[in-house]
Amino acid sequence: MTQPARCVAVGLFCVALAAHAASAQDMEPRAYAASPVGANFLVVSYSWSTGDVVFDPTLPISDVNADVQGMFVALGHSFNAFGKLGLFTAALPYVVADVSGKIFEQAASTSRSGLGDARFKLSVNLRGNDAMLAPEFARTPRKTVIGTSLTVTAPAGQYYDTKLINIGTNRWSFKPEVGVAVPKGRWDLDGYVGVWLYTTNDSFYPGGVVRSQDPVLAIQGHASYTLKPRLWVAADGTWYRGGSSRAGDGAPSEAMNNSRLGLTVSFPVGRRYSAKVAYGNGVIARTGSNFSTVAVAWQVLWLSPRWSGR
16 A cells, blocks of 8 residues: 555545544534433434544645535433443444545545444443432422433444445544533533543554554533523533544644534423433634535434333
């Protein structure tokens, strides 16, 4: 693999990550909000991301645009973790991506569709509202919560080592995180700090090449206002830095130093259902994806009979 080809491979892998743009760019308000033990939820969501992919200017890649649609199904369950509130979630996406651009001034385009990498998250609220049954939870005032979580993505997505553009990443990734949630009347203020850590991809294009990536620091903050029970709106922001990557013995790519802003609205639909609409857009994109994203989600929530308190 020649040096120019290695540089192109490193650069175009950022396009493959278009299907996983949420990994570093998560904007999830109220991620550590308290809930009763035994709460279950099922979420079905759709997201549409479109925009540019920005590369190191030294690479012969330009005018790259990606259009990525994702359909997600997620399940979650809250539980008693030695007296603290725990939450486990699992999600699996199906992704449709169209990518176009120029390599050495030659136009090219491709499309991919298939399963994306599976994602799992385990969180525990270390301080604040402890694990409670629904009746006690309903009458207990909200407190400031300090929580921690570990997100894991597993290489379950579609991947071909003979292709530069892929939906799956063919590697594991881990994100330990610490979060703080502060309730102030109708306001909720959230802040999270986490680091994405990546294993190597041992079958990178054109097969047998080892690709590695440095950690990515991800910081996000949210300010949400409750208009009435279960109806709230949030202003979201995130900043992430790092993620320089290299393929084989090639030169490392430029690190990311990007930020995004967004807006989320959540509203009830009956007693057990709720809907959420979110929008996010890049503010600064040094390298990597610079997308506008619209997402809608439908959630059903129910309590396990054992923990309903009845």
